[in-house]
Amino acid sequence: MRAIYHLTKTETMNIIAIIEELGKTDPEVYERLDERRNAFKRFTRVGGKIAATALPFALGGFFKKAYAAPPATNKVLEVLNYALSLEHLEYQFYLVAASKTTLFPSTAAAGAFATIRDHEKAHVDFLSQAIRSLGGTPVTANAKGYDFTGGQGSNSGPFATVFTNYATMLAVAQTFEDTGVRAYKGRAKELVEGGDLLTAALNIHSVEARHASHIRQMRRAAGHSADVKPWITGNSSNIASTAVQNSYNGEDNVTQGGVNITTLPGASGNISVTAATEAFDEGLTPAQVTNIVTPFIIP
Amino acid sequence: MIKPESTVDSTEQGEPSQASSVSRRKFLRYAGLSGGLVAAAAACSKSKNDNGFNSGAYMGSGDIGILNYAYALEQLEAAFYTQVALTPYSGITALETALLTDIRDHEIAHREFFKKALGNSALPSLEVNFSSVTFGSRDSVLATAKTFEDLGVSAYNGAGRLIVNSDYLELAGKIVSVEARHAAYIRDLISNGSFADSSVVDASGLDKSRKPIEVLTMAKPFIKTALNASDLPSY
Numbered sequence: 001m002r003a004i005y006h007l008t009k010t011e012t013m014n015i016i017a018i019i020e021e022l023g024k025t026d027p028e029v030y031e032r033l034d035e036r037r038n039a040f041k042r043f044t045r046v047g048g049k050i051a052a053t054a055l056p057f058a059l060g061g062f063f064k065k066a067y068a069a070p071p072a073t074n075k076v077l078e079v080l081n082y083a084l085s086l087e088h089l090e091y092q093f094y095l096v097a098a099s100k101t102t103l104f105p106s107t108a109a110a111g112a113f114a115t116i117r118d119h120e121k122a123h124v125d126f127l128s129q130a131i132r133s134l135g136g137t138p139v140t141a142n143a144k145g146y147d148f149t150g151g152q153g154s155n156s157g158p159f160a161t162v163f164t165n166y167a168t169m170l171a172v173a174q175t176f177e178d179t180g181v182r183a184y185k186g187r188a189k190e191l192v193e194g195g196d197l198l199t200a201a202l203n204i205h206s207v208e209a210r211h212a213s214h215i216r217q218m219r220r221a222a223g224h225s226a227d228v229k230p231w232i233t234g235n236s237s238n239i240a241s242t243a244v245q246n247s248y249n250g251e252d253n254v255t256q257g258g259v260n261i262t263t264l265p266g267a268s269g270n271i272s273v274t275a276a277t278e279a280f281d282e283g284l285t286p287a288q289v290t291n292i293v294t295p296f297i298i299p
Numbered sequence: 300m301i302k303p304e305s306t307v308d309s310t311e312q313g314e315p316s317q318a319s320s321v322s323r324r325k326f327l328r329y330a331g332l333s334g335g336l337v338a339a340a341a342a343c344s345k346s347k348n349d350n351g352f353n354s355g356a357y358m359g360s361g362d363i364g365i366l367n368y369a370y371a372l373e374q375l376e377a378a379f380y381t382q383v384a385l386t387p388y389s390g391i392t393a394l395e396t397a398l399l400t401d402i403r404d405h406e407i408a409h410r411e412f413f414k415k416a417l418g419n420s421a422l423p424s425l426e427v428n429f430s431s432v433t434f435g436s437r438d439s440v441l442a443t444a445k446t447f448e449d450l451g452v453s454a455y456n457g458a459g460r461l462i463v464n465s466d467y468l469e470l471a472g473k474i475v476s477v478e479a480r481h482a483a484y485i486r487d488l489i490s491n492g493s494f495a496d497s498s499v500v501d502a503s504g505l506d507k508s509r510k511p512i513e514v515l516t517m518a519k520p521f522i523k524t525a526l527n528a529s530d531l532p533s534y
Contacts, residue, residue, distance in 0.1 A: 108491055108492050111492055112492055112494075115492070115495065115496075116495075118504075119495065119500065119504040120504070121504075122502065122503050122504030122505075123503075123504045125503070126503040126504060126505070181476045184472075185469070185472045185473065185476065188459070188468055188469060188472045189465040189466075189468055189469050190465075192462065192463070192464075192465040192468050193460070193463060194460065195460055195534075196460075198459055198460050199456060199457065199459060199460050199508050200505060202455070202456040202459045202472070202475065202506075202508065203456050203505035203506040203507070203508055204504065204505060204506075205472065205475070205476060206452050206455075206456055206475055206476060206478075206479040206506040207479075207495055207500055207504055207505065207506045208476075209475075209476035209477075209479035209480050209483070210479050210480070210482065210483035210494050210495040210499075210500075210506070211483075211494070211495065212476075212480065213479070213480040213481075213482075213483035213484050213487075213494060214483050214487060214492075214494040214495070217483075217484065217487055229398060229401065230398070230480045230481070230483065230484040231401070231405070231477060231480045231481075256412055256470060256473065257412070257416055257466065257467075257470055259412055259415050259416060261408050261411075261412060264408070264411035264412065264415060265411060266404060266407055266408070266411075267381065267384070267403060267404060267407060271404065271407065271408050271411065272404065275401070275404035275405060275407075275408050276408055278401060278404075278405055278477070279404070279405035279406075279408035279409060279474070279477055280408075280473040280474060280477065281472075281473050281476040281477055282473065283469065283472070283473070
């Protein structure tokens with residue numbers, strides 16, 4: 001059954017009157033609406049087939065898009081450049097690490113690093129392109145380079161053997177991947193209702209988590225850490241050095257959305273603290289991330 | 300019926316913005332309102348039937364709908380790994396037992412969290428159908444696990460843009476990376492090094508995202524309970 005509904009001339013005029021009223025207090029109303037032309041395109045397309053009862057809802061959604069979401073372009077650019085600066089760090093790390101062919105115990109291990117290197121490069125390119133397409137300027141890799149020993153330019157930081165010792169190299173890789181996951185997560189909120197850009201950020205975020213999982217498996221397989229799992233347990237780094245503990249602090253949270261997970265029923269008894277912490281990864285703030293990566297950046 | 304532009308342009312900047320009137324015209328043209336009428340014809344019954352999930356347990360609309368959608372997937376995963384732990388496949392190693400049990404516990408945590416968070420709006424417990432899975436076979440179990448984990452990742456990635464409340468978006472983000480960790484582990488159990496191969500990660504280094512209806516269609520063979528997703532947000 002098809003219900004046909006035509007807006008009367010009066011109704012159309014009322015809609016226009018509303019927009020004109022908005023224009024009195026917000027001279028940019030038309031730009032706002034025009035910026036959201038895709039939303040409006042959808043509205044008019046649906047407009048041909050919309051149920052009469054749904055019309056006020058559709059209009060409400062339309063105005064909401066014009067005034068509430070999506071996030072402002074400069075906010076999006078800031079988040080994207082933040083992500084890009086981390087991707088530069090990761091890519092530059094894997095660029096060197098993957099070239100240390102004699103360190104790897106197997107071709108599979110070397111292959112994994114090459115795969116991850118290529119993904120990080122793809123992320124750098126993708127984010128740079130996205131930033132340009134929004135009219136922004138993508139940040140470049142740090143001009144003075146990076147110190148992957150974590151020595152802030154001294155090249156004798158806590159991971160002095162980063163490119164000469166396989167265990168150290170994997171430990172740094174794990175830290176970067178887990179930090180990357182947490183960094184994206186920490187800012188996803190700011191892209192709420194961000195459409196394609198939010199989806200892209202989420203699509204990168206989960207790839208970083210896949211990397212983290214694999215690096216952790218490599219560490220266990222190589223016998224560097226008997227306890228390390230593909231996921232993060234409590235706030236443990238499973239890395240002997242305390243230098244990267246900041247990458248794991250806060251991961252021991254067991255309360256999500258006001259619900260203490262350990263009060264919920266598990267397979268037998270309540271869900272354990274271990275499972276509660278492993279089942280949810282936690283976000284990091286920009287200040288926390290800056291604190292974590294500063295030792296790896298040459299000032 | 301359209302008022303003179305001056306009413307819009309009476310700003311104090313002294314620049315009765317030409318831009319404003321241009322964009323106004325553009326906007327009206329865009330809106331299809333300049334002709335005076337918006338013709339609206341409804342195909343109400345059609346749009347609800349199209350997705351194949353129009354009767355059964357009601358998932359809800361808006362963010363509640365998305366949370367129920369996640370709850371349905373977590374129920375499926377939790378039920379699957381519960382069975383895996385009860386009837387381990389032949390040749391399972393101690394490490395595999397330990398980590399697959401971990402995954403079971405994570406999925407139960409996700410399931411119970413959504414159930415608690417949704418309260419009265421929560422879907423009922425779903426009846427699952429694992430008749431296509433041979434639980435004694437490592438290949439069968441891991442292939443199914445891979446399907447579920449990759450599907451879960453793509454489901455959360457695709458649903459993120461539909462979430463309006465940023466706190467829920469953050470929660471979805473906290474879960475999806477754990478699902479991605481699972482997915483990579485399961486993939487590596489099947490074939491070491493396939494944690495992020497080109498079947499899931501594209502040339503731009505992006506994971507997959509799927510629309511709710513695509514995900515529900517792929518999950519449908521494993522879920523006996525009929526679902527009503529007619530008001531579920533989509534894009």
